[in-house]
Amino acid sequence: MLKLIIGNRAYSSWSMRGWLACKQSGEEFEEYVVPLYDADWEKRREGDEFAPSLGKVPILWDGDIVVWDSLAIVEFLADRYGPMLYWPEDEGARAVARSMAAEMHSGFANLRRELPMNVRKSFAPKDLGEPVREEIDRILQLWAQARARWGGTGDFLFGDWCATDMMYAPVVTRLITYGVNVPNFAGVYMKNVLSQPDVAEWIDKAQDEPWVIEQYETGKA
Numbered sequence: 001m002l003k004l005i006i007g008n009r010a011y012s013s014w015s016m017r018g019w020l021a022c023k024q025s026g027e028e029f030e031e032y033v034v035p036l037y038d039a040d041w042e043k044r045r046e047g048d049e050f051a052p053s054l055g056k057v058p059i060l061w062d063g064d065i066v067v068w069d070s071l072a073i074v075e076f077l078a079d080r081y082g083p084m085l086y087w088p089e090d091e092g093a094r095a096v097a098r099s100m101a102a103e104m105h106s107g108f109a110n111l112r113r114e115l116p117m118n119v120r121k122s123f124a125p126k127d128l129g130e131p132v133r134e135e136i137d138r139i140l141q142l143w144a145q146a147r148a149r150w151g152g153t154g155d156f157l158f159g160d161w162c163a164t165d166m167m168y169a170p171v172v173t174r175l176i177t178y179g180v181n182v183p184n185f186a187g188v189y190m191k192n193v194l195s196q197p198d199v200a201e202w203i204d205k206a207q208d209e210p211w212v213i214e215q216y217e218t219g220k221a
Contacts, residue, residue: 002062004018005031006033007036008036013117014070016169017058070105087163097162100146120206126178144186156189
């Protein structure tokens with residue numbers, strides 16, 4: 001059976017992406033939540049299970065096979081269970097979907113830093129720096145283009161739920177947590193993401209976690 005090691009659901013956006021990818025496979029998998037930054041965090045990171053990823057989460061084990069990094073986990077599972085579970089069928093849409101996922105994977109550093117993920121909190125809107133505002137505008141532009149060209153009558157960026165939506169799901173939660181104003185089309189898309197059963201399950205499970213990371217609880221990171 002697959003085994004997925006993740007960090008706290010409340011805070012770990014990359015873990016959320018890897019977990020959503022595993023859920024999409026339809027196969028059962030074991031999951032192990034490792035509290036981030038607690039007293040035993042550094043000791044855990046030195047264990048054999050963490051070694052290939054240099055102590056980062058998520059990590060997927062399939063017997064002796066290890067896959068780390070959320071996007072790599074998506075592609076591993078797509079190879080195993082079929083690319084149509086993760087990517088649009090249309091070749092052009094699939095190319096854009098992969099590009100958008102990769103841009104999320106490698107970019108938007110200011111957004112990550114200034115609006116850290118916390119799915120248990122809602123903060124009053126705050127003034128955003130220009131670099132963050134530009135990144136949010138870029139994300140909204142990508143969403144608009146995907147929805148207009150490939151969304152059709154579906155609820156998500158390329159109609160059906162796919163890996164690109166999984167990659168942007170933690171962005172959706174961030175925009176809601178920090179009360180970021182978005183255009184109507186984005187608000188509808190965000191509502192659909194939150195209603196997606198796997199996303200809803202992740203957020204629901206996060207509410208019961210006992211761990212708290214104080215630096216992510218003030219809305220001033």
